[in-house]
Structures are given as structure tokens and as C-alpha cells.
Amino acid sequence: MNKFFVIAALGTIPELRYTPSGTAVLDLLLAGERHIVGHDGQERRLPFYIRAEAMGKIAENLNERNYQQGDVLLIDGTAEYAEWNDRNIENAKATTVRLKPIGTVRKLEGAFQVTQDNGNNTRLMGGVNRVELVGNLAADVEVNDTPNGSVATLRLAVNEKYKTREGQMVEKTHWFRVSVWREQAEAMRGVKKGTAVYVQGALSDDDWKDDQGRDRRSKIIEAESVAVVAPFSGSARPQSQPARAPTRSAQNGPARPTQQQRAPSPQGVTGPDLPPEEQDLPF
Incomplete structure (x- = not known):
């Protein structure tokens, strides 16, 4: 299972571009x-x-709708993991999680309250940000005890199969970090690598420092509900591991935030969260 449902305002005017192979994005x-x-x-x-x-014909069809900054959209899709070489840090990977529209995309009508952030992005004062995943753990669960309570970061592998434009079936693994x-967290203590797990939560920014003290940002799922679907049976083990952030102190704030937890910086949405535009898409 991989479902991502969002109701939010368009922070900026949508931009249509084409990859070197001619795919619309x-x-x-x-x-x-x-x-x-x-x-x-x-x-x-x-x-x-x-x-x-959005890609291909979906991208071109959505572009013809002429959505504008501030429009409130309902989008039904999937969560897509992406990784690429960081152009600013040698031998480092940058990663992100994006919403891939595959179902309903429509503009909602109504008297919505919006605001402008410091980066001149329009933001809905409300909305929905809901992710549902079923995947296999890529590592044994480790639970840490902190002053704010027990915490665990799950590494979840979710497989997707799709057909390329040439008709070839391809399997892709999406890697998610779940807080x-x-x-x-206590209920997940001792759960082993390979176990099938259900997660429901919200996509959030996670700010951290690497081994050289540099500020980094990645995406994380803040779990509201998590449950073991089936114990590991010895099959369907993930084949490779993703780029991942170093282990951070668990005292930065819980999934239900304390007053010390900061909202994401709006200026950060145009930084390392985006891959190089010249990179072609795998499908």
C-alpha cells in the first residue's frame, strides 16, 4: 500500500518542463x-x-487547467522517494519524498483562508497531509528512551511495479523514514528487519547536521498510527539500502510536537529538496 492524500494551496504557479528524453514534468x-x-x-x-x-500526459493535462498560485487543490496519489548526488556536498546523497498524482486532482471552491509566508509562498491555513504505507522494515527497530518519551525511527521499504514506455515491467523500491x-514506539520494540508494517501519518521536514556539522534537510513520516501486519517470514528482503541521514539525537521533539519544535522554514522548499532538472526520469 502506498497512498498519499493532500488538500493544500498552491504555494507558487505550477511549472511545466521537459526532460532530455521529452517527458513532460x-x-x-x-x-x-x-x-x-x-x-x-x-x-x-x-x-x-x-x-x-506529475509526469507525461498527466502533467500536460494538468497544465492545461491553468491552476494559479493560491488555488486550493485536492490531490490523491502516492508517496515517491527520490535520491541523487548532492551538487553542494562531495560524495553525499540528497533525498526527498514527493507526492505523485495518480488519482483525483481537482480545484476546491470556497472561501478558504490563506496566508503568505516569508518566501512569498501562499499557504492554506488548514488542509490535509495524510500518508498510508505498508512495507517491510529495512532494519531491526531500535527504541531510544528520551526525556520526551520513547522514540524509534523506522526504515520502511515499499515496493512498486510499473510499466515503462517500452512496455517493460520494472520494480522500484521507495525508502521512507518513519518517526x-x-x-x-514501545509497541515496536524488538520488531525485526523484514517485518511487514502499516504506517499512517504525515509527511514532514526533518532538519539535522551531518558528521561535518553542515545543516541538512530530508523528509520523514511522522506516524500517527503504526502496526505490525505480518512477521518476517524469510522472503521479500529488500535488495539494497537507500541513502540515509546519520542517527540524530531523539530529543529534538516528538511526532506530537512540544513547544520547542520549529515549523519548517519556507525558504527551504527550493533548496536541496529538488533534484537537478537535467536529470532524466526513470519512467
């Missing part, structure tokens, strides 16, 4: 806010910024 920036109740019972608003990427806190 439509880039969209979706911006909204999650309204949650923290572990301390306080209500909070957490801004989110999600890149969506799990407190009681749900």
Missing part, C-alpha cells in the same frame, strides 16, 4: 497547515510544504 508546491494537539494538550499549527510531480513516539 509538472512541478507543484503545495502548502498548508496541520492543526494538532500536542502531548501536553496544547493545540498547535504546523505548516507543511509538499512537492508534487514513532511513546506508546507506539
